[in-house]
Amino acid sequence: MHIANGIISGPVxxxxxxxxxxxxxxxxxxxxxxxxxxxxxxxxxxxxxxxxVQMLNFQVLPxxxxxxxxxxxxxxxxxxxxxxxxxxxVLIVQCLLFADGGLTAIGxxxxxxxxxxxxxxxxxxxxxxxILPRNVGGLGATAFIASIVGVVVASMGFVLEYSLxxxxxxxxxxxxxxxxxxxxxxxxxxxxIAATTVMTVARVRPDxxxxxxxxxxxxxxxxxx
Amino acid sequence: MSKKLFIVGGLLxxxxxxxxxxxxxxxxxxxxxxxAREGCTVNAEGEITxxxxxxQQEGEHQLGDxxxxxxxxxxxxxxxxxxxxxxxxxxxxxxxIGGGLFWLLRRRSSTPAP
Numbered sequence: 001m002h003i004a005n006g007i008i009s010g011p012v013x014x015x016x017x018x019x020x021x022x023x024x025x026x027x028x029x030x031x032x033x034x035x036x037x038x039x040x041x042x043x044x045x046x047x048x049x050x051x052x053v054q055m056l057n058f059q060v061l062p063x064x065x066x067x068x069x070x071x072x073x074x075x076x077x078x079x080x081x082x083x084x085x086x087x088x089x090v091l092i093v094q095c096l097l098f099a100d101g102g103l104t105a106i107g108x109x110x111x112x113x114x115x116x117x118x119x120x121x122x123x124x125x126x127x128x129x130x131i132l133p134r135n136v137g138g139l140g141a142t143a144f145i146a147s148i149v150g151v152v153v154a155s156m157g158f159v160l161e162y163s164l165x166x167x168x169x170x171x172x173x174x175x176x177x178x179x180x181x182x183x184x185x186x187x188x189x190x191x192x193i194a195a196t197t198v199m200t201v202a203r204v205r206p207d208x209x210x211x212x213x214x215x216x217x218x219x220x221x222x223x224x225x
Numbered sequence: 226m227s228k229k230l231f232i233v234g235g236l237l238x239x240x241x242x243x244x245x246x247x248x249x250x251x252x253x254x255x256x257x258x259x260x261a262r263e264g265c266t267v268n269a270e271g272e273i274t275x276x277x278x279x280x281q282q283e284g285e286h287q288l289g290d291x292x293x294x295x296x297x298x299x300x301x302x303x304x305x306x307x308x309x310x311x312x313x314x315x316x317x318x319x320x321x322i323g324g325g326l327f328w329l330l331r332r333r334s335s336t337p338a339p
Contacts, residue, residue: 001257006284028330035331038228044324045235051319052243055296055312057251064259065251082327089323093315099286099294158257167282170264175279178263182256205231 001069001155001183002094003109005102012165017107023115024088030081034210042208043078047086049197050074054090058189066186069154071118072125072147073194076139077201079210080122088114108161117154121146129215136202139211140195147194148187155183236320243312247296248305 008016035043050070057065070090074083088110094100101109124146132138159176202209226234254262254271258280265278273281292299293311301307 001255003257004261004280004283005286006282007261007279031327032330032332035327037331040327040331041228041232041324043327044320045232045239047323048236048316048320049239049242052239052247052312052316055243055247055250055315057253057255059251059253060256063253064256065253066256067250085327086323089326090319093319093322096288097291097293097318098296098311098315099288099291100296102284103287155256162279166279168277168279170277170279175260178260179256182259186256204226205228208228208231 001066001109001113001151001158001186002091002101003105003112003158003161005104007102007167008105008108008161009165009167010104012161013104013108015107016111016161020088020107020110020115023111024085027081027084027088031079031085034079034082038208039078039082039210043082043086046070046074046078046083047089050086051090051093053193054094060182060185060189064182066182066189068147068190068193069113069117069151070190070194071113071150071154072121072143072190073197075118075122075125075146076143076194076198076211077209079214080118082210083122084114084118087118108158112154112157112161116157117150120153121150124149125211126215129211134212136199139202139209140199142211143195143198144191147191148184151187151190152180152183155179236316239316239320240313243316244309247312248308 050073053068054070057067060066070087071083074086078086091101091109091114095103095106125142128142128145132141159172159179162175163172198209202212206212261280262278265273265276265281268274288294293314296311297307298311301310
């Protein structure tokens with residue numbers, strides 16, 4: 001879901017660079033309290049893993065593909081603040097080294113995928129882990145549902161930006177409908193990948209899953225010290 | 226499994242995905258690119274030939290001529306090799322930049338790390 005140059009007007013793109021920088025600055029401040037010797041290397045791995053999986057476009061309809069955005073995966077494994085920074089790192093590397101996602105659109109892309117998508121995923125993960133069983137299966141279901149919602153909400157970020165600075169006069173309703181429709185399908189794909197990944201980590205090293213350490217309910221307070 | 230082993234194992238999985246599996250990924254436009262071209266007619270190269278759509282004013286990437294542009298390595302003609310090596314490089318660069326940044330930002334514990 002990388003926006004290319006010229007789709008959103010210059011002034012709106014510039015405004016979103018400011019928004020993205022402000023959002024990332026908040027994430028850096030908050031991430032500092034989360035990051036310790038255990039989380040830092042894990043966060044580097046999550047960023048590298050998201051980069052790799054973003055290369056794997058899967059077919060969702062004839063002539064349409066999609067790839068994981070990574071917000072949900074990152075929230076569950078390293079938390080919302082560090083997670084947003086992981087996705088942003090990937091987007092910046094892709095833009096600067098691989099010419100993927102326009103340079104002037106970098107603020108739009110960071111806002112949609114690193115900030116909006118990750119925030120939506122975080123709210124869903126935090127809510128779902130209160131109701132679903134706190135085991136490998138519950139974590140997988142959480143990842144699956146939060147991925148679908150996170151991807152669709154991120155795609156609505158684009159629709160909002162297009163309503164503010166779209167360079168061609170088009171029906172917003174039709175754009176929103178197409179975007180939501182294909183991104184539900186992409187979200188299902190992302191959900192399967194994210195669920196498989198977090199379930200694997202939860203089986204091998206449950207102590208490295210941020211969501212199991214920090215998103216705790218009263219009844220599970222005693223699980224980890 | 227020790228944490229170090231876990232990180233190394235995870236990196237190997239990422240390298241395998243970006244280095245090998247990536248060559249078999251779908252080449253179709255992604256959801257946004259598809260939506261952006263809806264209403265326009267495009268030729269075999271994906272260039273817009275007519276109609277009205279979001280991508281009409283789409284511009285070239287400023288760094289479109291960079292050596293790794295579009296997930297390939299300039300000068301390597303074998304597609305599998307070009308895509309795979311660019312993916313491996315991307316994973317290592319992302320791990321280096323991300324990991325380095327997070328390492329610098331981390332809370333220093335009172336006891337030095339082993």
